[in-house]
Amino acid sequence: MEEQNNTGLRRAAEIYRHRGLRARQLKEEGKKIFGYFCCYPPIELLTALDITPIRVLGNMDEPVTEADDYLPPVMCIFCRSAFDLGMKAQYNYFDGFVGAHACDGAERTSFIWQNYIHSPCNFQLDVPHTAHGPALTFFKEQIALFQKTLETFCGTQIHPDDLRQAIALHNRQRALVRELYGLRKPNPPLVSGTEMLQVLIAVMSIPVTEGNDLLQAVINEVTTRANPHAPKHRLLIWGSLIDHAAFTELIESSGFNIVVEDTAIGTRPFWHDIEMTADPLDGISDHYLNEVLCPRTFRETGPSYQADSDARFNYLKEFAKHWNVDGVFANIIRNCDIHGYEVPVIKDYLNAIGLPVLVIEQDYSTAALEPLRTRFEAFAESIDGY
């Protein structure tokens, strides 16, 4: 890795390329590191105990080999890939692992992870599928159990002030990410999709304070540099996550600027702040259950199909308006049921508000990316006539 005093985008790219490096350094300094899956574990509790939360991701570049004996091929390959990296000891610096009942794939992978990749501390967070009032109470109780588990493991209690401070730090991070998103509103955007991906993965791989410094440095850099990007079709990505820059590079070299991502490494973890409530767990539980907008959480159906779609997806209309979106890429990692069931409704909804949609079910492999180029190029051409 190059000099640590690289700042801004260059540092983000370095951290992105060597995701575990900073965590390993911290570990050597005696800090505790926990891994977590998807957007649901409340990482503020970890920060409050001076534990660095590291988001578990896969690697589209690395063939799945070790996971084959544990997770079947019909499973979402992002989950298989993440577990494969775990089995290959790429996350062997974790002092703990927090799994969550985010979706079937994430839930089963988290369990199997805990069975085969042994960390000193483990917790499985049951996240209700509904947002009914009792579900919120139950979720808060689950988070309280998580807190107790952490406290027992660390041999120290979380002081409410420390938790409030952790919430403030993560809210600051959310605000900085949103500010960066704002810099993608101009045409051309000041930040590309690839740069954004690298920054977001970087901040998920380092302590929150370092992430906030990094974000601030990136914002300073992109607002003062000569914008290297050219105007192109403006693309919103919805669906399964993308965690490899080869994919965003392919899209952005096929006639698009990615301007906003409604995915788990995009707006979802960052779009809303946690409210500072008298009992911090109230704000935390409400945020993770109600404000992280993955379609894995069931929202009450409306009186009609249209009303239901409006209620569930109107935030996408807002994104489209504010980021002046020309088209939408619905990214489905093959076997991701959560997004798979939504394909026709999301197309209905977005087409009705005048947005063309390209749906691709893909196999989460850089080796399988190039054949997608013609589809993106054809989509870019079709947008002109839309």
Next chain:
Amino acid sequence: MTKNKIKTKKSNKTLETAREAGYFGKKMLESAIRAQDEGKPIGWSMANWWEGDIIAKAMGVNLVYPENWGAFCASIRRAEPFLEISDGEGFPNTLCGYARNNIGFAKTLKENDFVIPADAPGGGLAKPIMMLASGAACDARYKWFQSLGRYLDGVPVWMLELPQTGAREFFLPENKANNLKFIVKELKLLIRFLEDLLKCKMDDAKLEAMVDQAFKTLGLAHEVDLLRRNVPSPMVSQDFWSIMIPHFYLPDDPEAYEFYQRVYAEVKHKVDNGIGAIPNEKYRMMFGELPPWHSIGFFDDIAERYGIAMVMESWNYHAPTPLPEEEIDGVTDPLERIARLCYHKYTEYNPAALKYAVAPSYFSAPFLEYAEIYRTDGFMAHPLMSCRPATYTLMQTLQRLEEKRLVPGVVVNGDIIDLRVFNLEEAYSKVEAFTETMDHYRELRRKAGMAW
């Protein structure tokens, strides 16, 4: 994908009573159609491990289960056209086969102004006034019903959550109380939703009677499971997959209870007289998870050819062990009783899950216990292309059975609905070779001083 080489052979159920069980599937479908004619409310429901369906039925809703209907369509090879419609609508063809079948049917129904097409399999599914989704076991159980809004415009989906605690977390103080409290509150919300929808009040006495009946039926179904421990096995999976319908979907129905009394008597008679379900039982195997409904005759063939009795199958469809007395004594509120039943069903194998490191406890851990209880020689894993949730943990089950119980496994690929992925010849040759493996491990268990 392999070429379709499947014989259209139905299974020979070994129990007389299993041959009667088709009545219950028909009864569910027919009563919904009759209800439609009489203007009574119809609901589509996911199997929810007795959490919510008894409540809906107590409120007068006639429930049908599209999942079960999907298995029926597959068994008579009528699913394909519906699957194609679903694919044509843009739903990925990797989704649950039952869901795709039902989505295809829902579109057909809508296009026919909600008049069931005359040739619909089993008489088809009447249009519901509500859909009861479930948070238990798999995401398809709510995402699928949610997606039907496109075809059943304005039909509300009620999502009933069933919490699923981790094996380790199960033992944390307060967790059980939190779970039970949550389930009861969810049930109260369901009742409120139904009361608003149907404009009538819950009849508490009726609910109580139905819950009592369900407990009795499930208790008896479990007694039948206990009889299956005997060697030779008095019944096999081919029987179970027929007789499960009454206890899984209709435990509150007195007819289901009477039916189980007859099943119990028949199975007990066989046990008392040492009569095995198959002649010359040589190997005792377990099966996970859902079977290839279109080719159930395969199990008869391997029984005949190799003396393989499928003595136990997936935890999912079985009645739980009865609730310990201290759990239920003095608990009279039917909602609390339901909560305790469902919670028990989903957590009773947590100690085993920790012991064998196979969390989540559902799906995997029961097989680790069944291995000894049912004195099994092998495990047949049937990874499904279209039911991933039942497939995710199969590799882990195979691994741990071999490692911790010296029970080997064989993988036979297939699907619940899709005919293309099941290759009968390949399956036979795998099973034939596997008999030697079972012999070998029998010897290993003997040397290790294991009890079977």
